[in-house]
Amino acid sequence: MIQLRKTILLVLISIALISCNKDSDKTELKENKKEESKSVSKSVMNFEGNYVTDDYSKRNEDFDWSAVTITKKDDSTFHVSVRSRADNKKPSCTFDADAVMTDTVLKASLDGNNIVFTLDKDVLNISTENSEDIDKLMYYCSGGANMAGNYTRLNEPLDQTQIDKRIFQKFLTLQDISFEVYTTxxxxxxxxxxxxxxxxxNNELIKSEIDGSVTNAEIEDLNSDGSPELLIYMTSAGSGSYGNVIAYSVNDGKSMSQITFPPVSENPVAKVGYMGHDEFSVVENNLVQRFPIYKDGDTNNKPTGNIRQISYKLVDGEAARKFVADKIIEIIPEK
Structure with a gap:
């Protein structure tokens, strides 16, 4: 009987030890997952900063170079800007786009190109989602250069005496008419x-002062008259980020006139719950504006309402063309 009790006791101790080991393994697994999560989070934060080509170190020997600047806009969106040396010649590469965090890479869709930004330690690689599209990145450069390739993190400010100081730049062409849009x-x-x-x-340069920053520009023949319209989207400074559109219409291929864009605050239906954070795009020959709807008590960074979408048509006014709100709908945001 005593021997039986000893045997049972040994079995119970063995079971307890096995259970403890399993619990220990589970705890270790959880800790490893936490560390992996922290590592991923850290890599996300590391995207912000300046990255340069190898020839940046030889810039005082008159070598050409390019730089990538990545700034964070919100939890999942980053702005990517590529600029090149511009002190003694025309810049070789110029690029601006917003990129969205997907897993541990940034992805931007621009001009039909799906561009991927990958970070390995301090080396940023720019490529395309489809390897066959890599030559399309030459569009953003001149002289046979290609924006694709590796850039190394720079732990100091960029050389402001050499770099292209344009904040936004985009070149647009339609119906044999082109526009270069840039800000300083x-x-x-x-x-x-x-x-x-x-x-x-008249091809004279148009210069104006704006309060805010340009986020994008598009070109389209909105009224199907054979001449294009130029649309420049901008946002105000500050937490509200209120959007606006500066637009021009080409008159029979000869000259251009500014188009009037109505503020949301003047529309009794659209302005309810409006606190900025606008997005603009051209959809089927209409200008479309989208923004989150804020409910009472919502903070600036956490709207709880739907997405309001305003579709504008381009019409002829008494003195000039203007945008008129045509449809206003609400869209349930994806969760």
């Missing part, structure tokens, strides 16, 4: 430049 300046007050080419009468 510091802080919330910037200078907007529009250089048209291909107009029959």
């Amino acid at each position: 300046g510091e802080g919330s007050i910037q200078n907007l430049f529009i250089q048209p080419s291909g107009l029959k009468s």
